Amino acid sequence: MRAEFPDFRLGNVLATSFTATLTERHGDAVERIPTPHRLIDWLAVNGLAVDSCTTAQLDLARELRESIHAAATAAAIQDALPASAIRIINDCSIQGRAAAILTPEGNRQWRLSSASCVEDALSVIAADAISIIAGERDGKLALCASPTCQAAFFDTSQSRTRKWCDMNTCGNRQKKARFKANQRKNPRSAE
Numbered sequence: 001m002r003a004e005f006p007d008f009r010l011g012n013v014l015a016t017s018f019t020a021t022l023t024e025r026h027g028d029a030v031e032r033i034p035t036p037h038r039l040i041d042w043l044a045v046n047g048l049a050v051d052s053c054t055t056a057q058l059d060l061a062r063e064l065r066e067s068i069h070a071a072a073t074a075a076a077i078q079d080a081l082p083a084s085a086i087r088i089i090n091d092c093s094i095q096g097r098a099a100a101i102l103t104p105e106g107n108r109q110w111r112l113s114s115a116s117c118v119e120d121a122l123s124v125i126a127a128d129a130i131s132i133i134a135g136e137r138d139g140k141l142a143l144c145a146s147p148t149c150q151a152a153f154f155d156t157s158q159s160r161t162r163k164w165c166d167m168n169t170c171g172n173r174q175k176k177a178r179f180k181a182n183q184r185k186n187p188r189s190a191e
Helices: 014-019 036-045 055-076 083-095 118-133 167-185
Strands: 098-102 108-112 140-143 152-155
Touching: 014 055, 014 118, 014 152, 036 055, 036 118, 055 083, 055 118, 055 140, 055 152, 083 118, 098 118, 108 118
Parallel strands: none
Antiparallel strands: 098 108, 140 152
């Protein structure tokens, strides 16, 4: 990993992890794939290694990311899916050459062609987005309760009432803010 860039937020769902490459969308936004090489890093960490990436491919990846975010946000609030987002997700889904393979452990894994390119990896991400937005997987799309984040995430908790996209960042930040507010209200309780 390149140390000069912010860490990736990795999750269990490929599509929403991809949208988390831009965080704090309603605050001081943090771009986690600012360069083509950083996109290559993210893809490799997520099992979609490619050899190279151009600026145009990075732009396409960001366009897909924002389309997934827009469609997932609409689905989470049960609003109409934006037509432009649907078009971009579908276009990316059909452009790539990737195959689902079964591992000896019984898991699905994606294999890109030997001459894989960014578009192949983006097709896998788009297909994953389609499966969660279409409701094909066990879980529910939700939005992070942090007012500066509001990231779309896929809630697979038993009760489907998760509030934060990531407990270690947004959830922890909110808990600290509540704790500090309580300390200011009740300064003697800290003694």
